[in-house]
Amino acid sequence: MQKECGFPAPYVDTLLDLQLPDDKRKLEDGEVVSLCPEFLNAGTHATYAALQWIMGNLVKYPHIQARVFEEISGAMGERRDEVKEEDLQKLPYLKAVILEGLRRHPPAHFGMPHGVSQDVALGGHAIPQNASIYFMEAEIGWNSNLWEDPMEFKPKRFLNGDGVEAFDVTGSKEIKMMPFGAGRRICPGYGLGILYLEFFVAENVNLNNELHLEGAIDGDDDDLSEKTVLALMPVLMKNPLKAHLAPRVIDEAEAD
Numbered sequence: 622m623q624k625e626c627g628f629p630a631p632y633v634d635t636l637l638d639l640q641l642p643d644d645k646r647k648l649e650d651g652e653v654v655s656l657c658p659e660f661l662n663a664g665t666h667a668t669y670a671a672l673q674w675i676m677g678n679l680v681k682y683p684h685i686q687a688r689v690f691e692e693i694s695g696a697m698g699e700r701r702d703e704v705k706e707e708d709l710q711k712l713p714y715l716k717a718v719i720l721e722g723l724r725r726h727p728p729a730h731f732g733m734p735h736g737v738s739q740d741v742a743l744g745g746h747a748i749p750q751n752a753s754i755y756f757m758e759a760e761i762g763w764n765s766n767l768w769e770d771p772m773e774f775k776p777k778r779f780l781n782g783d784g785v786e787a788f789d790v791t792g793s794k795e796i797k798m799m800p801f802g803a804g805r806r807i808c809p810g811y812g813l814g815i816l817y818l819e820f821f822v823a824e825n826v827n828l829n830n831e832l833h834l835e836g837a838i839d840g841d842d843d844d845l846s847e848k849t850v851l852a853l854m855p856v857l858m859k860n861p862l863k864a865h866l867a868p869r870v871i872d873e874a875e876a877d
């Protein structure tokens with residue numbers, strides 16, 4: 622939808638204009654009110670959780686952070702301004718880091734509850750109508766039959782010789798991880814979520830900053846342990862990331 626001013630219509634306007642095809646009616650005020658926070662919360666909470674985990678891993682593994690930095694510096698050349706959308710196309714290793722972050726630390730471990738409209742038998746299990754069904758989304762990405770060393774943070778597993786492997790995060794061909802769910806109710810913001818993460822991580826590393834995690838001890842897995850949360854909440858760090866940004870020392874002679 623395009624408004625007369627040329628900008629896309631705000632989300633609320635699209636809801637006010639919406640005509641439900643089956644019920645042949647518009648949304649009621651209460652429905653509009655409940656859809657707005659769902660959209661805002663779903664879009665922000667999962668994204669910041671994913672960002673926290675990815676940044677934590679960049680701090681914990683400085684060689685991965687250094688490779689991201691090198692890749693960004695190479696793509697931007699002499700420029701010292703912000704990372705632009707076209708720069709992201711030249712950053713396959715960054716994309717691999719984001720995918721590995723979503724595989725190893727999917728913000729929603731169980732996704733949203735799903736159900737079946739009638740009793741069914743699936744894989745030898747009886748699934749009753751109206752039962753709430755959760756998918757063990759994190760466990761799928763940690764399956765050692767699908768991934769080598771699944772609990773290790775290894776972005777290069779998503780790279781082939783030419784750059785990032787064409788990985789289908791929607792699981793339409795095969796499901797090896799499902800950080801955004803799968804099927805008809807897959808997260809509608811998955812493309813935007815990945816784009817946000819690429820921008821945020823690239824900008825943080827590009828600002829010529831070195832990231833430090835407060836209290837981090839090299840190789841201590843406890844630093845990246847998970848906080849236990851309710852099924853529908855994003856999984857965050859038990860010891861929240863407190864990043865310190867310090868100027869990266871650039872050897873000007875080398876830079877010249």
Ligand code: HEM
Pocket residue numbers: 659660663664665667668671727728729732733734800801802803806807808809810811813814815818
């Ligand atoms: C890294 C970022 C994100 C992750 C990991 C994520 C993950 C998920 C997951 C697992 C679901 C449940 C899917 C299911 O039913 O099985 C979901 C639903 C949803 N997400 Fe995201 N999401 C992210 C970003 C976003 C963004 C940026 C938006 C919007 C701007 C968004 C909007 C939504 C909405 C509206 C739903 C509910 C869809 C429905 O009820 O059918 N998400 N997301």
